[in-house]
Structures are given as C-alpha cells and as structure tokens.
Amino acid sequence: MEKRAGRIEGPARNERARMVQTVIFFGVIWTALYCLIAFGFSLLFGVAQVLNLTHGMIIMSACYVAFLLVTGLNWSLGFSLIGGVIGSVLLILIIYLGFIKKLLTAPHTSMLLLTAGLANAIQQIVILTVGPQNKFVPTMITGGTTIFSVVLSNQQILSVIVAFGLVVLLVLFFQRTRMGRAIRAVTQDRSTASLSGINAEEMYLVTIMIAGVLAGVAGLLIAPIQTVTPEIGWEMMVTAFTVTILAGLGGPIWGVVVAAAIVAYAEIITAFLIAPTLKEGAAFVIMILTLMFRPQGLFGKGRL
Amino acid sequence: MKRGMLTVAIMGLGVLFFLAAIAGAQSAPPIKLGVNDAWDYPGGQGAKRGAEMALKAINGSGGLLGRKMEGIFYDNKVDPNEAKNATERLLYKDKVDAITGFWRSDLAIVCQPLIMEAKKLMLIGGASTPVVTFERIKQDYKTNKYTFTTMVNTYTAMIAYQQGIEEGLKLGLNKIAMVVEKAAWCDPLFDEWMKKYANKIVYSTRFSTTATDFSVEFAQVKAKGADIMVFVTTGRGGTPSVKQWYDMKIPAIYVGYSVDAQDPNFPQVTEKKCLGVVTEKIGGVSGLPITPQSIPYFNEYKKVYGEYPIAYTNGVAYDMVMAWAHGVKLAGSVDPDAVVKAMERKNFNYEGVCGEIEYFDEIHNPVGGGWGKGEPWGWVAYQWGKDGKPVVFWPKKYKDGDMVIPDWVKEMQKK
Numbered sequence: 001m002e003k004r005a006g007r008i009e010g011p012a013r014n015e016r017a018r019m020v021q022t023v024i025f026f027g028v029i030w031t032a033l034y035c036l037i038a039f040g041f042s043l044l045f046g047v048a049q050v051l052n053l054t055h056g057m058i059i060m061s062a063c064y065v066a067f068l069l070v071t072g073l074n075w076s077l078g079f080s081l082i083g084g085v086i087g088s089v090l091l092i093l094i095i096y097l098g099f100i101k102k103l104l105t106a107p108h109t110s111m112l113l114l115t116a117g118l119a120n121a122i123q124q125i126v127i128l129t130v131g132p133q134n135k136f137v138p139t140m141i142t143g144g145t146t147i148f149s150v151v152l153s154n155q156q157i158l159s160v161i162v163a164f165g166l167v168v169l170l171v172l173f174f175q176r177t178r179m180g181r182a183i184r185a186v187t188q189d190r191s192t193a194s195l196s197g198i199n200a201e202e203m204y205l206v207t208i209m210i211a212g213v214l215a216g217v218a219g220l221l222i223a224p225i226q227t228v229t230p231e232i233g234w235e236m237m238v239t240a241f242t243v244t245i246l247a248g249l250g251g252p253i254w255g256v257v258v259a260a261a262i263v264a265y266a267e268i269i270t271a272f273l274i275a276p277t278l279k280e281g282a283a284f285v286i287m288i289l290t291l292m293f294r295p296q297g298l299f300g301k302g303r304l
Numbered sequence: 305m306k307r308g309m310l311t312v313a314i315m316g317l318g319v320l321f322f323l324a325a326i327a328g329a330q331s332a333p334p335i336k337l338g339v340n341d342a343w344d345y346p347g348g349q350g351a352k353r354g355a356e357m358a359l360k361a362i363n364g365s366g367g368l369l370g371r372k373m374e375g376i377f378y379d380n381k382v383d384p385n386e387a388k389n390a391t392e393r394l395l396y397k398d399k400v401d402a403i404t405g406f407w408r409s410d411l412a413i414v415c416q417p418l419i420m421e422a423k424k425l426m427l428i429g430g431a432s433t434p435v436v437t438f439e440r441i442k443q444d445y446k447t448n449k450y451t452f453t454t455m456v457n458t459y460t461a462m463i464a465y466q467q468g469i470e471e472g473l474k475l476g477l478n479k480i481a482m483v484v485e486k487a488a489w490c491d492p493l494f495d496e497w498m499k500k501y502a503n504k505i506v507y508s509t510r511f512s513t514t515a516t517d518f519s520v521e522f523a524q525v526k527a528k529g530a531d532i533m534v535f536v537t538t539g540r541g542g543t544p545s546v547k548q549w550y551d552m553k554i555p556a557i558y559v560g561y562s563v564d565a566q567d568p569n570f571p572q573v574t575e576k577k578c579l580g581v582v583t584e585k586i587g588g589v590s591g592l593p594i595t596p597q598s599i600p601y602f603n604e605y606k607k608v609y610g611e612y613p614i615a616y617t618n619g620v621a622y623d624m625v626m627a628w629a630h631g632v633k634l635a636g637s638v639d640p641d642a643v644v645k646a647m648e649r650k651n652f653n654y655e656g657v658c659g660e661i662e663y664f665d666e667i668h669n670p671v672g673g674g675w676g677k678g679e680p681w682g683w684v685a686y687q688w689g690k691d692g693k694p695v696v697f698w699p700k701k702y703k704d705g706d707m708v709i710p711d712w713v714k715e716m717q718k719k
Contacts, residue, residue: 015527015528018523018526018527019523019524019527022519022520022523022527023520023523026519026520026523029519030517127344131349132343132344132345132346132349133346133349133567133614134346134540134542134543134564134567134573135573136543136572136573136574136575138575139575142575144551144552144553150523151551151552151553152551152552153547153551153552155551156551224547225544225547226516226517226544227516227540227542227543227544227564229540230344231514231540235514268519268520271520271521272520272524275509275510276509276510276511276512276515276518276520276521277486277510277511277512279512279515279520280512280514280515
C-alpha cells in the first residue's frame with residue numbers, strides 16, 4: 001500500500017476498481033435483458049407498423065403460464081418454459097387476429113388506444129384469476145460465476161448469451177433466408193411485394209409469431225432474476241418503448257442493441273453516481289430527449 | 305277458571321311481546337362497515353380479507369347487537385383521490401357506521417380528516433405512519449379520538465425491525481449498510497437508525513419502492529465492507545433483493561424488514577436463497593400459537609382463500625374490526641362517542657388473533673399479551689432457518705431459537 005499525504009490509497013483504489021467492474025458487467029447484463037424485452041416490439045413496428053402496447057403483457061403472460069405449469073400441473077421446468085413461450089405466441093396471435101388486424105390501416109393513435117385498453121384488460125384478468133401476490137419462475141441454471149471479482153449469477157450470464165445469440169439469429173434470418181427477405185420486402189413496399197407473389201398477410205403472421213417467441217423468451221429469462229407480478233407488464237412496456245424510440249423505428253437490429261446499452265448504462269450510472277431512486281427516471285429522460293431532438297431515433301428511417 | 309284464563313292470556317301476551325322483540329331485532333337495519341383498500345396489492349388484499357373474515361365471524365355468531373353486519377367494499381387502487389372519493393361515498397352515500405382498510409400510510413393520512421369530520425370510527429388495518437395516531441391524536445384528541453389501530457406506528461414497530469441489527473451486533477458484526485426504500489412510512493425509521501447506529505454505518509442509500517434491481521447498491525455494500533445489511537421494503541424489491549444478495553454473495557447478514565419475506569412459501573419462491581434472511585411479522589398470522597385464536601384463524605383462512613396468510617395486514621385488519629365489535633358490545637351501541645369510551649377502558653380485554661388487547665393506550669395503539677406499553681404489539685422477529693422454517697428469536701415469550709450468521713456468509717466474510 002502506498003501512503004500519500006497521510007491517506008492510504010490502496011483499498012480505496014481497489015474499491016473504485018471493483019465498482020467500475022460492477023457497473024460494466026451489470027451494464028452488459030441489463031443491455032442483454034433490455035434487448036430481449038425490446039426486440040419483439042421493435043420488430044412488429046418495423047415490419048407491420050404496429051405499435052403494440054400489449055407487448056409487455058405478452059412478456060408477463062409467458063411468466064404466468066410457466067408458473068402455473070410448474071406449480072399447478074407439476075410439469076418439468078423445461079416443458080413449462082416451452083409452454084410459456086407457446087402461451088405468449090397464442091396470446092399475441094389472438095390479439096392480432098381478433099383486434100389489431102382490424103385497425104391495421106387506422107392511425108397510430110387508434111392502435112395505441114386499442115392496445116393500451118387490451119393491456120389493461122389482460123392485467124386485470126391476471127389479477128382476478130391468479131392474484132396480485134408475487135409468483136416465481138424457477139431458475140434455469142443455478143449457481144454463480146466470478147469474473148474479475150464480480151459475482152454474476154449463471155442465470156444472468158445465460159440471459160446475455162441468449163440475447164446476443166438472438167441478435168445473430170435474427171440478422172441471419174432476415175439476410176440469409178427466403179422468408180426473412182420476403183418480410184423485408186413487405187416492410188419496404190407491401191404492394192410491390194404482393195405483385196412479386198409474396199403473401200403480405202402471411203409475412204405479418206410470421207412476424208407476429210416471431211415477436212411472440214421473442215417476448216416469451218424475454219419473460220422467462222427475466223422472471224427468475226426479478227419477480228413475477230401483474231405490474232411487470234407495464235414496466236417492460238416502458239422499457240421496450242424507450243429502447244425502440246431511441247433505436248429508431250425501422251432501423252437495424254443492432255440499433256436496438258446500442259439503444260439498450262445506452263438505456264442500461266444510463267440507469268446504472270445514475271444509480272451509482274447520483275441516487276438509486278432516480279435510476280428509473282433515466283429511461284424517461286432519454287425518451288423525452290429523443291422525441292424532442294431526434295424523433296427518428298439514432299438509426300431510424302421513419303418518425304413516430 | 306277465570307284466573308286460569310287470565311294467567312294464560314298474560315303468558316300468551318308475554319310470548320307475543322318476546323316474539324315481536326326478536327322480529328324487531330331481526331328486521332333492524334344492518335350495521336355497515338366500510339372497507340377502503342387497494343385490492344391489487346398483497347398488503348391491501350390482506351387487509352380486505354381480514355375485514356371479510358371478521359364480518360364472517362361476527363355474522364356467524366349471530367351478528368352485532370343482534371343486527372347483521374354488512375361490508376361495503378371500495379378499491380382505492382393506492383390512489384389518494386380514489387381513496388378520498390371512496391371515503392366520501394362510504395360516509396355520505398352508504399352511511400356506514402365505521403370505516404376500515406388503509407393499508408397504505410399516505411392514504412390513511414389523507415382520508416383521516418374526512419372521517420374525523422364525520423365523527424365516525426376509523427379502524428386502521430395496516431398503515432404504520434405515526435401521523436394519524438402519534439401526532440394527530442396527541443395534538444387534537446377531541447377531533448381525532450375516533451381513530452384506532454392494531455398496527456403500531458413506525459416508531460414503535462422499529463423496536464421489532466431493529467432486532468436483527470441488535471442480534472448482529474451481539475454476534476460481533478459491526479459495519480452496517482442501510483438500504484431502505486424511499487417511502488413515507490420508513491422515513492422516521494431511517495432517520496432514527498442513522499442517528500442510533502451512526503458510528504457503525506459504512507454505507508446508506510434509499511431506493512424507489514418499485515425497484516427490482518439492486519446490483520449497484522449491493523456492489524456498494526460489498527465494496528464498503530459491510531457485514532450487516534439492513535434492507536427495508538414493503539415494495540416488490542423483497543424477493544429479487546434476496547436472490548441478488550445470494551447470487552452476488554454479499555458477505556453481510558440480511559436483516560431489516562421485508563413484506564415478501566413474510567410469505568410462508570418464501571423458501572420455495574426464492575429457491576431457498578432466503579435461508580438466513582431476517583424479517584418480522586405479526587406472529588398470530590404466521591402459524592404461531594400467540595393466542596388460542598391464532599391457529600384456528602390460520603386454518604380457517606386457508607380454508608376460505610386456499611392459501612395461508614401472507615401479508616401481515618389480514619391479521620391486524622381482522623383484529624381491528626373484531627376489537628371495534630367488542631367495543632360496540634361493551635358500549636351497547638354503535639354511537640361513535642360511546643364506542644370510543646368503551647374502547648378506551650383500561651379493562652377492555654379483547655383476545656385477538658395477533659395478541660391480547662388489554663387496553664388501547666393514549667394514542668389508541670394496543671397493549672397486552674407479550675408486549676408492554678410502547679412495544680410493537682403483535683410483532684415477532686424471525687430468521688428463515690436451514691430447514692426452511694422460521695426461527696423466532698424475539699420477543700422472549702415466543703422465542704424458539706437464536707439468530708445465526710448463514711454459513712456461506714461466514715465463508716465470504718473470511719475471504
């Protein structure tokens with residue numbers, strides 16, 4: 001240890017180094033989690049121009065389906081998680097075919113109001129049927145790993161791997177597969193794509209199902225880290241909205257990753273340097289500033 | 305013959321009067337109890353269920369003063385304006401005889417003036433703010449005397465909440481980190497502890513009641529070398545904080561107060577990561593035989609709702625309504641002034657689920673059972689034991705084990 005001006009610097013420097021490492025590593029984890037939350041929402045708007053405010057509730061529903069399968073029907077964890085993803089896909093299909101499809105050509109405000117109402121309805125159904133108490137989804141992978149003196153749970157590390165793996169898969173899907181190219185064509189110009197023989201409605205359905213799978217996976221990876229309550233639906237929705245607005249509508253998938261990183265680190269640094277109570281406000285500040293000064297987002301092609 | 309007929313006629317008239325009296329009592333209007341609470345939250349739902357259980361118990365034993373009890377329920381959604389609107393509807397449209405509920409302190413504070421102005425009984429089922437009793441009853445007894453509670457205020461409850469800290473200090477730990485939610489009810493608690501343990505606190509922070517990630521706060525706890533982490537929340541941070549404390553291997557015991565940790569299924573919910581966590585609860589709704597009423601209530605609750613009581617609020621709400629009913633019986637009427645006088649009697653002597661109420665003190669907090677005046681009536685401090693069962697270590701009357709440092713925390717502290 002070195003003494004300068006009567007102060008011992010060694011432990012203080014170590015403490016600062018540990019804090020910086022903590023901020024960096026947890027920033028990566030929350031970037032991954034926010035990516036998972038935002039992907040489905042961003043995809044649906046990018047392709048079908050649908051601002052789906054039920055997205056958060058779809059994430060939540062995956063958690064509740066998995067919980068009910070594990071505790072109510074004693075299914076194994078693996079099958080319960082698959083059940084959770086299937087549940088979220090079914091729910092988004094019902095919402096799309098039963099409600100959203102009828103308003104596809106309506107103004108965005110109509111879609112916002114419709115999906116906001118549906119989101120509230122879904123939340124109330126959950127409260128009335130399952131109750132407001134905390135529920136849980138078992139951890140997929142237990143234990144922890146120490147990286148540079150920061151202890152991370154293996155569940156968190158799994159979330160990072162899955163999130164970035166999904167980025168790669170989505171990029172490959174849209175660039176290298178026939179269906180992915182067809183969806184991109186519909187996104188760019190629906191009528192021309194139809195003339196080329198692409199069934200736009202079918203592409204929308206595929207996109208909806210992919211969004212449902214992404215939402216389900218997001219919910220099931222996040223639930224063991226946090227807690228499952230009816231409130232998480234709206235909280236996830238705010239996160240998805242903020243990240244998507246910052247990334248920009250119709251922008252590249254990696255744009256969502258960058259935006260998620262900005263939001264995650266803004267929150268963690270706010271908590272660390274200013275006050276933990278202001279952490280959640282950081283996302284709102286980012287959303288407001290983006291809408292005021294760069295409404296098209298960082299990488300977007302269109303405006304909201 | 306004539307005398308005989310006269311006798312029969314008098315007896316017949318007597319029977320007729322008796323029957324008329326019964327019929328009159330049966331047809332008397334019900335006694336109305338307003339229930340004003342937030343049903344979408346565990347604490348609020350607990351208070352609502354406590355009131356429901358009380359109404360069921362009262363009506364099941366013939367009603368109150370021979371009259372049926374009727375509950376009128378409003379969901380205030382934890383919104384002060386909704387709570388005030390609900391209070392006004394209960395007072396002036398539904399014309400209730402008393403109002404219960406108020407799990408949230410901020411709602412109790414805003415609704416109390418309305419109820420006191422109408423001179424009706426306010427039966428608090430969970431709010432612990434000292435404002436409505438400790439301050440307002442003391443400052444203006446004449447106006448606020450209609451307020452009663454079975455939930456001791458924060459200053460008194462603090463005595464229970466700090467038992468984990470005191471036990472930790474006795475075990476030789478001496479660096480405290482305070483991680484306390486930013487909410488009205490715990491402001492006095494935070495301020496008091498910052499003064500009381502000033503020379504031992506190495507880190508302190510407040511967090512939002514909706515926070516569910518504590519990675520930064522816990523990293524700071526670790527970095528500062530704390531060996532006692534005082535974590536206080538009634539929000540949703542209870543369960544994720546325990547999981548993070550375990551996953552991040554924070555080398556500090558987890559004490560304080562968490563509503564989530566009161567859940568009988570907490571070891572299952574946290575996948576046993578909570579073993580060693582300390583919290584406090586109303587003992588009577590935790591499966592502990594605090595009074596002869598406790599276990600039967602515990603089992604009846606399970607029968608009615610399909611689960612054992614989770615949030616403490618159901619017990620305090622139940623006992624509050626039942627204590628009020630006891631006061632009504634002593635007074636012989638629902639007249640608020642008469643009931644207040646009856647409830648202030650030194651020999652009030654009501655045996656509740658959470659404890660015995662020998663009397664209500666000058667700020668209308670209960671006293672009795674294992675808790676003296678100024679002590680947190682009904683509260684026990686316990687630690688989740690290795691076998692997933694709670695081990696009560698305070699108060700002495702209900703103690704069944706000592707608080708310990710979890711093995712993995714000891715290992716981390718050696719490193």
